[in-house]
Amino acid sequence: MIVRIMGEGQRELADSHFAELNVLDDELLAEMESGDEEGFRRTLAALLAAVRRLGGPLPDDALEPSELILPSPDATLDEVREMLSDDGLIPG
Numbered sequence: 001m002i003v004r005i006m007g008e009g010q011r012e013l014a015d016s017h018f019a020e021l022n023v024l025d026d027e028l029l030a031e032m033e034s035g036d037e038e039g040f041r042r043t044l045a046a047l048l049a050a051v052r053r054l055g056g057p058l059p060d061d062a063l064e065p066s067e068l069i070l071p072s073p074d075a076t077l078d079e080v081r082e083m084l085s086d087d088g089l090i091p092g
Contacts, residue, residue: 001059003051004066012053018092021050025088031080032077032084040077047089048073 001018004010013021024047031039047069058064070089071080083089 001011001067002064003068003070004057005048005051009060010051010058010064010066012058013051013055017054017057018090021047021090022088022092024050025090028080029084032081033054035077037077040080044071044075044080045073047084050053054062056087 001013001015002010003013011019024043026049028043031043050056051070068090071083082087085091
């Protein structure tokens, strides 16, 4: 799957990595619902770091459609709320 981190570019991740990412996504959603700003910041950073670690970067000139778009590391709680689906940021 092609994943874009806003402001950083795209990475290609194997489907097998989404179980790990969904754990972080569930934590992020719970912290957002409780208004835990510190936890939200920590978990968003961990989620994006996992995407960077697990995914291979696509060249800057690649024109692949992103199947998943994640917020930038400095996104606010409100900005991330606007990006959420029923499942959180990551489907499944």
